[in-house]
Amino acid sequence: MQNTNPLKVLKYCPKCGSSQFKVSGERSLKCESCGFHFFINSAAAVAALVCDGNGKLMLVTRGVEPNYGKLDLPGGFIDPGETAENAVRRELSEELGLKIKSLEYVGSAPNEYIFSEYTVFTLDMAFKVIPESIIGLKPMDDILDYKFYSEEEINYDDIPAPSIKKFVKDYFNNERNS
Numbered sequence: 011m012q013n014t015n016p017l018k019v020l021k022y023c024p025k026c027g028s029s030q031f032k033v034s035g036e037r038s039l040k041c042e043s044c045g046f047h048f049f050i051n052s053a054a055a056v057a058a059l060v061c062d063g064n065g066k067l068m069l070v071t072r073g074v075e076p077n078y079g080k081l082d083l084p085g086g087f088i089d090p091g092e093t094a095e096n097a098v099r100r101e102l103s104e105e106l107g108l109k110i111k112s113l114e115y116v117g118s119a120p121n122e123y124i125f126s127e128y129t130v131f132t133l134d135m136a137f138k139v140i141p142e143s144i145i146g147l148k149p150m151d152d153i154l155d156y157k158f159y160s161e162e163e164i165n166y167d168d169i170p171a172p173s174i175k176k177f178v179k180d181y182f183n184n185e186r187n188s
C-alpha cells in the first residue's frame with residue numbers, strides 16, 4: 011500500500027518550487043530555500059442525518075471515488091468562507107434537491123479521505139436534518155442513489171468511512187433511547 015501521507019507525498023515547495031521542502035515536526039513541511047511553512051490541518055466537512063419522520067435514516071450511494079458505490083451520508087467539504095450550516099443546506103440542495111426545515115448540530119468525528127493518492131485529514135461534523143419534504147428528491151452531483159433505512163436494513167460493512175459509521179450508529183442509539 012502506497013504511503014499517501016502528505017509528509018511523504020509532497021516533495022517540492024508549492025510556493026517557490028524548491029526541492030528543499032523538508033518535514034518539520036509531526037504535521038508540517040518547511041522550505042529551506044524560501045522559508046515557506048506548510049501545515050497539515052484538518053479540512054472541515056459536513057454529514058447530514060436526514061430523517062423520514064418514521065425513524066428511518068437516509069443513506070446515499072457514492073458516485074465518486076473514494077469508495078464508489080458504497081454507502082455514505084449526504085454531505086461534503088465546507089467551502090472556504092462558508093458556515094457549516096450553509097454547507098449542509100448547499101450539499102443537500104446540490105445532491106438531492108432537498109430543502110431543509112430545521113437542522114441541529116450533533117457532534118464531530120475525524121476521518122481520513124484519500125483522494126488523488128493523497129490523504130486529506132478531515133473533521134466531519136454531523137447535523138440532524140428535518141427536511142421540508144422527502145417527496146420528489148433526485149440523486150444528482152456526486153451521488154448515484156438515496157434510500158431511507160431502518161437500522162435492521164443497514165449492513166455497517168457497506169459504510170466504509172469510520173466517522174460516518176459512528177454517526178449512523180449513534181443516531182439509531184439516540185433514537186432508541188429517546
Ligand SMILES: [Zn+2]
Binds near residue numbers: 041
Ligand atoms: Zn520555497
